[in-house]
Amino acid sequence: MPRSPAILDSSTVLLVGTSEWVTQFATVVNTQTDATVQRVQTKAEALEVFQRETIDCLISEYAPEETTGLDLLREIRTETTALPVIVGTASGSEAVASEAIGAGVTDYVALTESTDQLVADLLDRTERAVRSAQRSATQRDRARQFDAIFNDSQTATWVLDPDGALTRVNQTAREMIDEDVEAIVGKPFWTLPWWSQTDATEAEVHQIVENALDGTFGNVVISQPSHIDNPCVIDLSVRPVKNERGDLVSIVVEGVDITERVDLERNLRQSEELHRVTLNNMTDTVLITNETGEYTYVCPNVHFIFGYTAAEIREQGPIHELLGEDLFDRDELAEEGVLKNIETTATDKAGREHTLLVNVREVSIQDGTILFSCRDITKRKQREEALATLHETARDFLYTETHQEIAQHVVDDTPGVLNLDASAVYLFDADANELRPAAHSARLKELNGPLPTVRANEETLPSYSFVEDESLFFDDVHSASRLKNRATDLRSAIYIPLGNHGVFIAGSNEVGVFDDVTRELADLLAATAEAALDRITRESRLREQDRTLRAQNEQLTALNRINETIREIDQALVQAETREEIDHTVCKLLTANDWFRFAWIGTIDPMSDTVDPRAWAGTDQGYLDSQSFSVAASGTDPAGQTAATGDATMISNVAAGLRDEVWRKDALARDYLSVLSIPLVYNELTHGVLTVYAPTQDAFDDTAKAVLAELGETIASALSAIERKNALLTTSITRVEFSIDDSAFILSRLAKDAACTLSYQGGVQQSTEGSYVFVTVEDASLEDVAEAASQLVALDDVQQISADGEGGVLRLRLAQPFLALELADHGAVFREATANPTSTTLVIDIPDRIDSRTITQLVRESFSAVELRSKQTLNQSIEQDLYSTFLKKLTERQLEVIQTAYYSGFFESPRERTGEEVAETLGISPPAFYKHARTVQRKLFATLFEENNRSITDSVVG
Numbered sequence: 001m002p003r004s005p006a007i008l009d010s011s012t013v014l015l016v017g018t019s020e021w022v023t024q025f026a027t028v029v030n031t032q033t034d035a036t037v038q039r040v041q042t043k044a045e046a047l048e049v050f051q052r053e054t055i056d057c058l059i060s061e062y063a064p065e066e067t068t069g070l071d072l073l074r075e076i077r078t079e080t081t082a083l084p085v086i087v088g089t090a091s092g093s094e095a096v097a098s099e100a101i102g103a104g105v106t107d108y109v110a111l112t113e114s115t116d117q118l119v120a121d122l123l124d125r126t127e128r129a130v131r132s133a134q135r136s137a138t139q140r141d142r143a144r145q146f147d148a149i150f151n152d153s154q155t156a157t158w159v160l161d162p163d164g165a166l167t168r169v170n171q172t173a174r175e176m177i178d179e180d181v182e183a184i185v186g187k188p189f190w191t192l193p194w195w196s197q198t199d200a201t202e203a204e205v206h207q208i209v210e211n212a213l214d215g216t217f218g219n220v221v222i223s224q225p226s227h228i229d230n231p232c233v234i235d236l237s238v239r240p241v242k243n244e245r246g247d248l249v250s251i252v253v254e255g256v257d258i259t260e261r262v263d264l265e266r267n268l269r270q271s272e273e274l275h276r277v278t279l280n281n282m283t284d285t286v287l288i289t290n291e292t293g294e295y296t297y298v299c300p301n302v303h304f305i306f307g308y309t310a311a312e313i314r315e316q317g318p319i320h321e322l323l324g325e326d327l328f329d330r331d332e333l334a335e336e337g338v339l340k341n342i343e344t345t346a347t348d349k350a351g352r353e354h355t356l357l358v359n360v361r362e363v364s365i366q367d368g369t370i371l372f373s374c375r376d377i378t379k380r381k382q383r384e385e386a387l388a389t390l391h392e393t394a395r396d397f398l399y400t401e402t403h404q405e406i407a408q409h410v411v412d413d414t415p416g417v418l419n420l421d422a423s424a425v426y427l428f429d430a431d432a433n434e435l436r437p438a439a440h441s442a443r444l445k446e447l448n449g450p451l452p453t454v455r456a457n458e459e460t461l462p463s464y465s466f467v468e469d470e471s472l473f474f475d476d477v478h479s480a481s482r483l484k485n486r487a488t489d490l491r492s493a494i495y496i497p498l499g500n501h502g503v504f505i506a507g508s509n510e511v512g513v514f515d516d517v518t519r520e521l522a523d524l525l526a527a528t529a530e531a532a533l534d535r536i537t538r539e540s541r542l543r544e545q546d547r548t549l550r551a552q553n554e555q556l557t558a559l560n561r562i563n564e565t566i567r568e569i570d571q572a573l574v575q576a577e578t579r580e581e582i583d584h585t586v587c588k589l590l591t592a593n594d595w596f597r598f599a600w601i602g603t604i605d606p607m608s609d610t611v612d613p614r615a616w617a618g619t620d621q622g623y624l625d626s627q628s629f630s631v632a633a634s635g636t637d638p639a640g641q642t643a644a645t646g647d648a649t650m651i652s653n654v655a656a657g658l659r660d661e662v663w664r665k666d667a668l669a670r671d672y673l674s675v676l677s678i679p680l681v682y683n684e685l686t687h688g689v690l691t692v693y694a695p696t697q698d699a700f701d702d703t704a705k706a707v708l709a710e711l712g713e714t715i716a717s718a719l720s721a722i723e724r725k726n727a728l729l730t731t732s733i734t735r736v737e738f739s740i741d742d743s744a745f746i747l748s749r750l751a752k753d754a755a756c757t758l759s760y761q762g763g764v765q766q767s768t769e770g771s772y773v774f775v776t777v778e779d780a781s782l783e784d785v786a787e788a789a790s791q792l793v794a795l796d797d798v799q800q801i802s803a804d805g806e807g808g809v810l811r812l813r814l815a816q817p818f819l820a821l822e823l824a825d826h827g828a829v830f831r832e833a834t835a836n837p838t839s840t841t842l843v844i845d846i847p848d849r850i851d852s853r854t855i856t857q858l859v860r861e862s863f864s865a866v867e868l869r870s871k872q873t874l875n876q877s878i879e880q881d882l883y884s885t886f887l888k889k890l891t892e893r894q895l896e897v898i899q900t901a902y903y904s905g906f907f908e909s910p911r912e913r914t915g916e917e918v919a920e921t922l923g924i925s926p927p928a929f930y931k932h933a934r935t936v937q938r939k940l941f942a943t944l945f946e947e948n949n950r951s952i953t954d955s956v957v958g
Helices: 020-032 043-052 069-077 094-102 115-150 171-177 193-197 202-213 259-281 300-306 310-315 330-336 378-397 403-418 442-448 461-468 516-575 579-590 638-645 662-669 702-729 746-754 782-790 819-825 852-862 878-889 892-903 915-922 926-957
Strands: 012-016 036-040 057-061 085-089 107-110 155-160 166-169 218-223 233-242 248-257 285-289 295-298 338-347 353-365 368-376 422-429 434-440 472-474 492-497 502-508 598-605 610-618 649-651 674-682 685-694 732-740 757-760 765-767 770-778 795-803 807-814 829-835 840-847 866-875
Touching: 012 020, 012 043, 020 036, 020 057, 020 115, 036 043, 043 057, 043 069, 057 069, 057 115, 069 085, 069 094, 085 115, 094 107, 107 115, 155 171, 171 248, 202 218, 202 233, 202 248, 285 300, 295 310, 300 310, 300 353, 300 368, 330 338, 330 353, 353 378, 378 403, 378 516, 403 422, 403 434, 403 502, 403 516, 422 442, 422 461, 434 461, 434 502, 442 502, 461 472, 461 492, 461 502, 492 516, 502 516, 516 579, 516 702, 579 598, 579 610, 579 702, 598 638, 610 638, 610 685, 638 649, 638 674, 638 685, 674 702, 685 702, 732 852, 746 757, 746 782, 746 829, 746 840, 770 892, 782 795, 782 807, 795 892, 807 892, 819 829, 819 852, 840 852, 852 866, 878 926, 892 915, 892 926, 915 926
Parallel strands: 012 036, 012 057, 057 085, 085 107
Antiparallel strands: 155 166, 155 248, 218 233, 233 248, 285 295, 285 368, 338 353, 353 368, 422 434, 422 502, 472 492, 492 502, 598 610, 598 685, 649 674, 674 685, 732 840, 732 866, 757 770, 757 829, 765 770, 770 807, 795 807, 829 840
8 A cells, every 4th residue: 555654755765776676666755755865876876966956865875895884884974974874785694794783883784585575664664764753853953942942041041840949040140149069959949049149049949949840920019128239129930841642841031130120110110200390481382182182281391382371271161272173183183192293384373373283192001091282393394395395406406517617506405495586606726726616506696796707815795705614604794894895785795715616695675674583594505515626626636547547557458468378488489499489479468368369470571571470479369460560650450550660659549540551441341440569779780670469449559569579679689699699509601801991980080080990809798887899909009009099089098008019909899889789699700800000801600591682781781881791601610619618607707807917927927917906907906917827727628628528428329
């Protein structure tokens, strides 16, 4: 017969396993109950369901080979011990059962019976397990609830056993009775020594406990005598606690300190007399009547409002004779109990009409049942009406956007607020230091004539009020000494400053028309106008600030993104080994985020006068193939413009001029909406052009342009460094000899001026003070050549290093960079230079990696008349490698010292110049010179022996 265990109808059962009995049990649970059944096959699936959903019972097969049963149980028990878990096994044994019990199983089923019997038995066990778990949860909830009540800091709680003996006491009760709890636990509650300090007898306490034992709630109020320090009054309640079967299990006694409430009640009674006195002297009037409207009480202060005595009020008859008929609905009062703020009018003894605000309340005071409290709001009503008009004015101010509009609104609304039809508003012009009439009424112009502009110098009434920030009220303005227009028909007048904005003026042709209400409303109108003027000024400033902040934030965001990209590029440049790596890395990093859509680097080809792409990254979509990047100042892609001008080219809106330049159409088709192209130049050496395209208009500003231009210099510097490095590492070079005729070359000019022959064979040194060059002098006196050199502006310093008959060696400090440095940036080596009064020859080594045409072009650009005399290919030997290695080990200062010593003849035998003389030439101490010399010698020998041995070893191993 099908079963439907109600306990499972609202439960969720998780079945784990693949056995047939698991399948059959799932079918039975689904057909015989309304439970939610979830079935999984593995431990991992079971844990996932357990973590994700609320499960009321878990039933798993014991499958040791799949670690499903007990391992799953152990992992679940690390999370909860409350979930009922039943494990079934077809190979049960006492060992398995023991292990399951040790793992915390709720029930263990040995699958030795028939499947049908097993399923029926398992369904019963599941129902019992779920019921037991729910009962345990209920008991835990009740225990927590009782603990919360028991630990209430506001209530003293005692727990008694069914015989009335004390078993537990909370902290509040301990502090209240001030007894050693351990000494009184187990004693009858009514025998506690504390009762002797109160007015309660042992019999009274015993009785309410006995009532609780019989199942009846009991209550008693006890108090301590006044001679006790800080006596208290306790509301003591006793209630029985029964279990589910209705058996008495305990008694809970709760004590609440009501001392404060008792004191409040006593104070309330004591203040009743004070209230009566106060009622007699306040301006509000209180009247009490019976149901027919006859007075049962008339407040003695009734004359304050009505002018009648209490006796005269009674003589008038029912209250409706005073307050009017149908003041309120009696049925509504019965339902609500009190009706508040009923507005009515009444006439006083002198015949004046008053506006009253009446509250009506049901009471039971002697024979009276209805209480009326009346407040005179006549003046307040008048003020409210004026304020309502002023409120409309303030609301109109919310929609104004200029100071002029505010001024006109004030003038237009003055008659409704102040009942004055003559008014004007002056606004302050800070630049001119003048108060200018911004708005005025026709009536004021009629009474006063045209309003003039006045200086803010305190000489007139408007300027004095404004500068001194003082409101001026005149019953007759003709009595004011600062009145300039004595012919004015204005008599009563008001001048109120509007903060830093100007002055409000209002008046009448009558004398003394201002009362307190008018003055108050005038101040309010002026304050409202000032607030509106402040708002407009503030909003104007805020809008300007917002525009500025938005622009700054956008600029800062873009700059931060640029800086992050540049930092990444800088790091990549430091690690790059080849020119190609630099080019591709720069393009890739620039397009790594959504800021740039496409970036490419091109080489300027002087032969074809175009920019040829050599590296790119991002979304190209065939753009480079669609264009011919001609070098031109206009009409071509920005890359060609930058190549032509040598300056950065920024296009903020590609769509502008769409019909004028063909490249813009192709760029727009690829969502290139703004472009920036920058030259890659370092030390006047061009390494190409970098161009980036952004998917938004105005993606670049002047700051971004400047930052990316600096990036271009950094990239060019890195490319120059790579070329210099490659020049040192290459073994095959092209040696080119040029003949030049240009006095701009310092050696040519000096050779001509001194009528000598000068030769340079290395020795250029770049320091913080400039470039040092050693030159050999032939066919002339060294002193004469030095004198001629000192007359040249291009030379900052000349020193004679060594003299040898008709010649010697000079060290020249150049004011401008030497050609050798510029060639080094291109990767070439300035090998030799020989100049005489009629001709100059240059010898330059160009590594194979460098296009010799570039160096030739550089030389032609540097000098006016250049002739290529010879070109030959050489293979550098290992000595050249050692020379390069040696130069890398030297500091600039060490190289300068050793070159000066060499050309001075320090190393000749005998020495032509001593170490002290060389040190004096260098401007250093002799010990410093010797230290540098020994250091260089040590590095030279280390390079010669160690590097040479290493090269030989590498050759042998290879």
